[in-house]
Amino acid sequence: MLSRLRARVYFTVAAAAALLVGAAWLILGPISHSLHHDAAQLVSYGVVVGAFAILLGVVVSEALIRSLEAPVRDLQRVVTALAAGDQSARIRNVEDDELGELSRTVDRMATQIGARLDAMSAEEAQLRTILDSMVEAVFVTDPEGRIILTNAALQRLAGARVEGRTAVEAIRSPELHDAVALALRGVESSVQIETRMATESRVLAAHISPLPQGSGVVTVLHDVTDLKLADTVRRDFVANASHELRTPLTAIRGFAETLAGGVQDPVLVSRFVGRILEHSVRMQRLVDDLMQLSRAEAPDETFVVEPIDLSTAVARALRSVEAAAAKKRIKLQTDQAIAGVRVLADERALDHVLINLADNGVKYTPEEGSVTVRLRAAEDGWVYIEVADTGGGIAAPHLSRIFERFYRVDPGRSRDVGGTGLGLAIVKHLTQRMGGEVSVESSLGVGTVFRVKLRVARAES
Amino acid sequence: MMNTHTSQQYYTELRSLKDRLLAMGGRCEAHIRQALQALEHQDAMLANEVTGTDHQINADELAIDDLAVRILALRQPVGKDLRFLLTALKVVTDLERIGDEAVNIAERAEELSSEPHLPETWRALPEMANAAAAMLHDALDAFVEEDAEKAQSVLEKDDEVDEFYGQVMRKSLEYMAQHSARVKAAMGVVSCAKYIERIADHSTNIAEMVVYMVRGEDVRHRGKK
Ligand SMILES: Nc1ncnc2c1ncn2[C@@H]1O[C@H](COP(=O)(O)OP(=O)(O)O)[C@@H](O)[C@H]1O
Numbered sequence A: 001m002l003s004r005l006r007a008r009v010y011f012t013v014a015a016a017a018a019l020l021v022g023a024a025w026l027i028l029g030p031i032s033h034s035l036h037h038d039a040a041q042l043v044s045y046g047v048v049v050g051a052f053a054i055l056l057g058v059v060v061s062e063a064l065i066r067s068l069e070a071p072v073r074d075l076q077r078v079v080t081a082l083a084a085g086d087q088s089a090r091i092r093n094v095e096d097d098e099l100g101e102l103s104r105t106v107d108r109m110a111t112q113i114g115a116r117l118d119a120m121s122a123e124e125a126q127l128r129t130i131l132d133s134m135v136e137a138v139f140v141t142d143p144e145g146r147i148i149l150t151n152a153a154l155q156r157l158a159g160a161r162v163e164g165r166t167a168v169e170a171i172r173s174p175e176l177h178d179a180v181a182l183a184l185r186g187v188e189s190s191v192q193i194e195t196r197m198a199t200e201s202r203v204l205a206a207h208i209s210p211l212p213q214g215s216g217v218v219t220v221l222h223d224v225t226d227l228k229l230a231d232t233v234r235r236d237f238v239a240n241a242s243h244e245l246r247t248p249l250t251a252i253r254g255f256a257e258t259l260a261g262g263v264q265d266p267v268l269v270s271r272f273v274g275r276i277l278e279h280s281v282r283m284q285r286l287v288d289d290l291m292q293l294s295r296a297e298a299p300d301e302t303f304v305v306e307p308i309d310l311s312t313a314v315a316r317a318l319r320s321v322e323a324a325a326a327k328k329r330i331k332l333q334t335d336q337a338i339a340g341v342r343v344l345a346d347e348r349a350l351d352h353v354l355i356n357l358a359d360n361g362v363k364y365t366p367e368e369g370s371v372t373v374r375l376r377a378a379e380d381g382w383v384y385i386e387v388a389d390t391g392g393g394i395a396a397p398h399l400s401r402i403f404e405r406f407y408r409v410d411p412g413r414s415r416d417v418g419g420t421g422l423g424l425a426i427v428k429h430l431t432q433r434m435g436g437e438v439s440v441e442s443s444l445g446v447g448t449v450f451r452v453k454l455r456v457a458r459a460e461s
Numbered sequence B: 001m002m003n004t005h006t007s008q009q010y011y012t013e014l015r016s017l018k019d020r021l022l023a024m025g026g027r028c029e030a031h032i033r034q035a036l037q038a039l040e041h042q043d044a045m046l047a048n049e050v051t052g053t054d055h056q057i058n059a060d061e062l063a064i065d066d067l068a069v070r071i072l073a074l075r076q077p078v079g080k081d082l083r084f085l086l087t088a089l090k091v092v093t094d095l096e097r098i099g100d101e102a103v104n105i106a107e108r109a110e111e112l113s114s115e116p117h118l119p120e121t122w123r124a125l126p127e128m129a130n131a132a133a134a135m136l137h138d139a140l141d142a143f144v145e146e147d148a149e150k151a152q153s154v155l156e157k158d159d160e161v162d163e164f165y166g167q168v169m170r171k172s173l174e175y176m177a178q179h180s181a182r183v184k185a186a187m188g189v190v191s192c193a194k195y196i197e198r199i200a201d202h203s204t205n206i207a208e209m210v211v212y213m214v215r216g217e218d219v220r221h222r223g224k225k
């Protein structure tokens, strides 16, 4: 535009100069005849003046055009920068003319666009933060069912980027596939799906809703694997407990019915009554252990943790298994180091822990073996109370599971020796309630060591 | 040449075929998992559920088969798309068979549910089934991602499952020798191991098809350049 302007100005200047020289020649021509030499000199003066006028005209117009060129270039620079996304670009020198007005408008526009873009990116950042801070996994699809938006939880769940995939490519579930198809047709639904994700099986509660105007689908996935697991554990527990109770109950009922049917033989009668007694003792033991366990797990059950003299507690526990140990000629031993040590514990809970461990030691150790209670230093302020036996030991795969309720390495053997499968679960919970922890170490054919870690009481307290 | 509208529709059909195949694969995985749970918990009701819902897998097979054949007939695809459709037709049969094996496991689980407890030898089964299901999952992943290397790695895992099978077989023979009264129960466990081994075989087939599908495409691309 400026170059065209420049051409026009030059053309005008040249035309004006030509006109000027022409006019001079027309006027001065006739006069020069009468004035001879002087006139010729005058004409050449005129030519020089004309040439000078042209030069001046060009210089002045060039300066004028330049003064116009600078603001236009500036305008061009700013608009180009804005288009490229640089919102900080502004026009530097603003004159007070039409061009200046235009520049001011461009500046105002730039400021407005900048503000609007800032607001938009703030909104987007906010949305991203909200999405990413959600525990639930979220994905949004386009109308074709392709995933276009996800959050951090979904990436974690899927273990890979899933943008551009369909829902069923990301999460291999027929139920989800059907639900997304349904939502694409405008129907909202909820399904529970169990599916193998990146590394393991997960249970997900999915809610799938259509976006307005059929523009896609939004799905929220809530990982309920742990809830489901807790539920399974609870159900298994109830099933196990009922099973354990039913066996002795069935036996008792059988003997009682036979007796009620009128058995005369006194030998049989006394044998039946003996069995009834035996089974009711077993039921009693189971119910006691169940109560014990439920107390150990109840959050409102109070545990008073105070300094307890360890040697008295250990002596009490060993006394309670003395008879059983004597029957199998098992030696019960106590480490001298225990004398005088006081631990921070709930007295009743500590008793139960020690009795259960000593009882297991005696139960699962063959005749002539030994069960030893000893002390071992732990980190500052803590001690290990160890209950070690010389029994058959526990194979490695079972070690991590024996603290589960009703878990037994050999269920038949445990029942034969009067076990309920709850002892170690009780030990674990009680120890934890006293702020300690319990662990086990075992080698097959050598023996087993259970280790209860508790805080020591300060000597003066 | 197809106009853009038809080609858009064609593309949608191919994608829908792929999605349905994956959904069917997910259903197979779920059935394997449930059958194993039924076995582990000696839960006849859960076993029945697997047997009772197998018709869904059969329906999946028919629908996918129909769709694939219809696309083949109407669109007469060539090259990569043709290989994809042929793969789909093969994969769908393998998936259907996997569904049948899950039903077989469920049936044995139902029989075993009346036993007082499972013979010790069953303990290897959950891990074995998990390995087989992982093969299926990875084979389908390879299918989605058109990843020949991943498919190749599935082929290698087949030996692992065979190894499991040998182990269960040996242990079961020992067990039967010692517990003659429990031969029938122990045989149930051996059968389940066999079914799982076949699931792994079908997954291997799927992986092989994926290798064919992808490698074929590679060759074509190389030819062009
Ligand atoms: N000292 C031990 N030596 C060997 N096995 C043990 C010992 N203590 C516990 N166990 C194993 O752990 C299982 C769980 O123990 P516990 O919870 O006390 O139940 P139980 O009532 O069967 O004794 C036992 O059945 C037994 O198999």
Ligand SMILES: [Mg+2]
Pocket: A356, A359, A360, A419, A420, A421, A422, A423, A424
């Ligand atoms: Mg015990």
